[in-house]
Amino acid sequence: MGACLWWAIWKAKNVVIFKKEKLNIQFVIKEAMYWYNMEMTVGEMESIPDQSNMLESRNDTWEPPDSLKIKINFDGDAGPRGFACGTVARDSEAKFQGCKNKSLTHCKAVEAEGHGAMTAVELSRRKGFRGIILEGDSLIVINALRYTNYKPNWRIKNLINRIKEELKNFRSVEYRYIKKNANKVAHNVAALAIDNHSSDEWINSPPSCIAQLIVSEYSSTR
Helix, strand or coil, X not given: CHHHHHHHHHHHHHHHHHHCCCCCHHHHHHXXXXXXXCCCCHHHCCCCCCHHHHHHCCCCCCCCCCCCCEEEEXXXXXXXXXXXXXXXXXCCCCCEXXXXXXXXXXXXXXXXXXXXXXXXXXXXXXXXXXXXXEEECCHHHHHHHHCCCCCCCHHHHHHHHHHHHXXXXXXXXXXXXXXXXXXXXXXXXXXXXXXXXXXXXXXXXXXXXXXXXXXXXXHHCC
16 A cells, blocks of 8 residues: 555656646545555556656547547446446547447456457457557556566456557557546446446447547547
């Protein structure tokens, strides 16, 4: 717990420095508990994420990818209601390019996030995407995929290795960390799997639970 609290304080300090916001003690406690519940310890991390990770995620809104690339957002949901993951693909014009969710058996939050990343890769191959950006709100999963020497959480080590093997089939792959508030579309798709107790895939048009949100986020990018 001590390591988690230290990380939360370090993160809060960067928010004060880079965003000129006041220190929020409740935020620090909530952040520390989040990492603690993810069962992350110092020994499970090869290095603490640097300031570039913080700067990347300063925006509270989703942003479309560059031309000729597809951005696939993923998320995992694990809690009292159930366990699932979801992923949504959009192009440079913020237009829907497919989504998929999976109902999972009992797992930890970091495992649900890892399955979300794998589901994103599966959807990308199914759609024939060549240049992709994987974007999620799990810093553990993003760093495990991004950095060759990063030691991932032991619960997702094998899953991360499988994802990396699958990613060799793509022309180009980028990894982006995003705030939870800007990852609502993927979260809603994951939550839908919990509500329906099933897995599903949408290729041409989005499910109703995200249709309006996609339009809203599209409008915000204009």
